[in-house]
Amino acid sequence: MPATETVVDAPRRLPWRTAEVREVIAETSRVRSLVLDVPGWPGHRAGQHVDVRLTADDGYQAQRSYSIASAPEAAHVMLTVEQIEEGEVSPYLAMDVLPGDKFELRGPIGGYFVWTAKLDGPLFLVAGGSGVVPLMAMLRDRVRAPNPGPALLLYSSRTGDDIIYRDELDRLAARGDGLTVVHTLTRGHPPGWTGGTRRVDREMLAALGFPVAASPRIYICGPTPLVETAAAALHDLGHAADRIKTERFGPTGGPP
Amino acid sequence: MSDPPVSRGFRGRKAPDAPADRVPPGQHLTSDFPVLSAGPTPQVNLANWTFALQNGGNLLRKWSWAEFEALPQTKVTVDIHCVTTWSKLDTQWQGVTLDTLLEAAGLPQAPADFAMIYCDGGYTTNMPVADLISGKAMVATRYGGKPLTPEHGGPARLLVPHLYFWKSAKWARRLRFMEKDEPGFWESLGYHIYGDPWREQRYAGD
The missing domain is CATH 3.40.50.80 (Nucleotide-binding domain of ferredoxin-NADP reductase (FNR) module)
Structure with missing residues (x-):
């Protein structure tokens, strides 16, 4: 007998995607921009953010939110990260990361603090x-x-x-x-x-x-x-x- | 599912004082108290402030600030968890539990299974009534023994510490009981309808 399932219209879970650092841009002494290759990136709106998850070689993970710096139509996702004193994730992203390094990213997130070029007015x-x-x-x-x-x-x-x-x-x-x-x-x-x-x-x-x-x-x-x-x-x-x-x-x- | 990529050279520094049974997955401890709001902090005049309970469109009971302050007070020390990944342990609050409010309104039990909270500034958030009663939630007016400051939701905010902190709505003014669950502000903008930090229900679909 064929199994039947109740189809539930559940929202799809935002998956973690692997981001590979393509380029690192020093913005100031404490701030760097990371240009990322994110296969499968679904696109975003200006103002949205992502969750970033780092995994240490012993499996320890740490997760933080960062705003997206790139325009929606840009070819690559850019994050710009300021090193926070005593921070756990930001010093790694703002100081240590090199092209070729990988971490995980989930998003885009946030549907309120957003703007699009289609909106008129000042x-x-x-x-x-x-x-x-x-x-x-x-x-x-x-x-x-x-x-x-x-x-x-x-x-x-x-x-x-x-x-x-x-x-x-x-x-x-x-x-x-x-x-x-x-x-x-x-x-x-x-x-x-x-x-x-x-x-x-x-x-x-x-x-x-x-x-x-x-x-x-x-x-x-x-x-x-x-x-x-x-x-x-x-x-x-x-x-x-x-x-x-x-x-x-x-x-x-x-x-x- | 494949293993997550190792981030070369990342060591992390898990706080040694972070008790695993109190810090949900994906969270980290903070000692400060970040402020997160979607718009301007409302300026509230206590002379005009009221808090109301509503069932559908019917007003059940409304309290002035003086009447609200005269209700039996409850103090709690709880851990709070923000969806932006910070958690803060042992936060001290004082306010009026939803159980006390229901009793003061002469209601032996909540009239419906879900609730929407309405706030100054237009913010809303939803949750099952089961998460508001039995001592699980309060309308808090004091933090750390002092009146709640405006940027932290004063004069009164909801406190539902077992859910992500966006559910603990600042500047709460009205609680409407409703038959069906409906999404509030962040719940309509991609955040999880329920928001249990221990199941890491951050976003819709989690």
């Missing part, structure tokens, strides 16, 4: 430190929009040497397609610096940001104090709460 990005990573995926995605709306990245770093993607951001801003990049430095600045010289605050957001009437889509990513400050100030300035999407990171961060 795009307002606020980043602190390596919080720029998922926002960079959005700016890389924006390049393919035929008529992109205006965009602003307000990016807070400690010093000029800590700015991630600095050259690429300069190039993107020089395209003349409506993107403005404003840097602010919180721990000293070089002579002749024309950007901001303090932490992101309400005055800075009010002076630089889009007016409320323009109804920008706002994405804020960085350490908790920056995110709390920026989100509260923008809400207070009149931007609707559901237009303000946040992602906080700390030594152990990632959504939700």
Whole structure:
């Protein structure tokens, strides 16, 4: 007698995939980007993240979440990882990994802190430190929009040497397609610096940001104090709460 | 299934004080308390704050802040587990259990098998009522003996420590009993409908 089964419409499990490091790019003294070959990668949306799992030769495993830095249409998945003091996974990814090394990756994950070039209207990005990573995926995605709306990245770093993607951001801003990049430095600045010289605050957001009437889509990513400050100030300035999407990171961060 | 690839040169450094029976698979211990929220932290005026129990569309009972604070309090020390892979041991909370709320509302038992929690800021999360009663969950108003701060969900958040921490919804304002399970915010965006950390139910399909 043939067996019959009840077909349950269960969601498919996100599989662990093997990622092979294809290229390593030093971004700053503490940050590296890893360009990965991920056979079977299903694609992602700008702003999403992955879980990474490392396996030691004794079988010990450690798992963390990292934002995806590459645009959805990029040929390879890029992660950008900052070395966290006392970290377990980030020092390995940000310092030790070499081309040819392998680890596991699962994703993409997260369907809220996402943006696509198909969305119209102004795009307002606020980043602190390596919080720029998922926002960079959005700016890389924006390049393919035929008529992109205006965009602003307000990016807070400690010093000029800590700015991630600095050259690429300069190039993107020089395209003349409506993107403005404003840097602010919180721990000293070089002579002749024309950007901001303090932490992101309400005055800075009010002076630089889009007016409320323009109804920008706002994405804020960085350490908790920056995110709390920026989100509260923008809400207070009149931007609707559901237009303000946040992602906080700390030594152990990632959504939700 | 094939063995996972060994990550050349990765040693790891499993915390020696991590008791295996308290740290679920794929998790690691943290001593700080990361903040993770999808939007701005709501500013709550306690004078207007209420917490409500609802069955379907019917209001069962609503408490003002003063009334809520006057309910019998419960203290717990529990381990919490965030889906982003951090776990924190021995966290101390105080609040009102769902059992106490049901009793205070004059309900001998919950009127339905599932519940949706609604929060300031529009966040929602769902779970079976069985995971909320019998001392398993509370609406917490204090952490470490102090009033819960806004970024950690104050004035009041749900605490369901045996499920991943996104179920412990911040800024909780309303619990609606419902006949059928329905997905909440993260549950509609790829996260697991139930979220048991010991079965590593992180994402839909796990």
